[in-house]
Amino acid sequence: MSLFCPLIIWYFSVGLYVLVGAGALMMIVGFFGCCGAARESQCLLGAFFTCLLVIFAAEVTAGVFAFLGKKTAIEEVQAIYEKAYEDYISDTGKNKTLIQFHEALQCCGKASEVPVKATCPKDIELPKNCLVEIETLIDSKLHLLGIVGIGIAGITIFGMVFSMVLCCAIRNTRDML
Numbered sequence: 001m002s003l004f005c006p007l008i009i010w011y012f013s014v015g016l017y018v019l020v021g022a023g024a025l026m027m028i029v030g031f032f033g034c035c036g037a038a039r040e041s042q043c044l045l046g047a048f049f050t051c052l053l054v055i056f057a058a059e060v061t062a063g064v065f066a067f068l069g070k071k072t073a074i075e076e077v078q079a080i081y082e083k084a085y086e087d088y089i090s091d092t093g094k095n096k097t098l099i100q101f102h103e104a105l106q107c108c109g110k111a112s113e114v115p116v117k118a119t120c121p122k123d124i125e126l127p128k129n130c131l132v133e134i135e136t137l138i139d140s141k142l143h144l145l146g147i148v149g150i151g152i153a154g155i156t157i158f159g160m161v162f163s164m165v166l167c168c169a170i171r172n173t174r175d176m177l
Helices: 005-041 043-067 070-090 097-105 112-120 130-176
Strands: none
Touching: 005 043, 005 130, 043 070, 043 130, 070 097, 070 112, 070 130, 097 112, 097 130
16 A cells, blocks of 8 residues: 555545535525525625625635646646556555556556556557646646636625625615615
């Protein structure tokens, strides 16, 4: 087993806890918006707007850090692959991490697949360099993540605009009474 596996599992579990926390926060924010609209409360709608503004700022910050850290992420995953490659060669085939890399990326080896030919996927036509495949995969998934992030940011802005419109409409109807 690779030395990096416990670290990857730890990052994965921390990521899951962050997602659970974000879901709980979104539930609270939605509660503010729902109660504010139902009770026609400017205070709750203002809290909803403020929470959406903070979430929007966090989304933008996370997006900037993701794109700035792309090169570092690629280098880290490539280093994990290099370590698995060296472990496989030095342990004479006892390390199974390299096989998982090759199956997931449909690639084989670094510059040449000869030292690790036994770990190559059976149905692969032309062996591809795994270091290049890692870079391609992260680059393509990061662009997809960016598109989803822009969509979510758009929906957040949409919610902020409508909460302010509703807040102003409530204020105007109370002024007329």
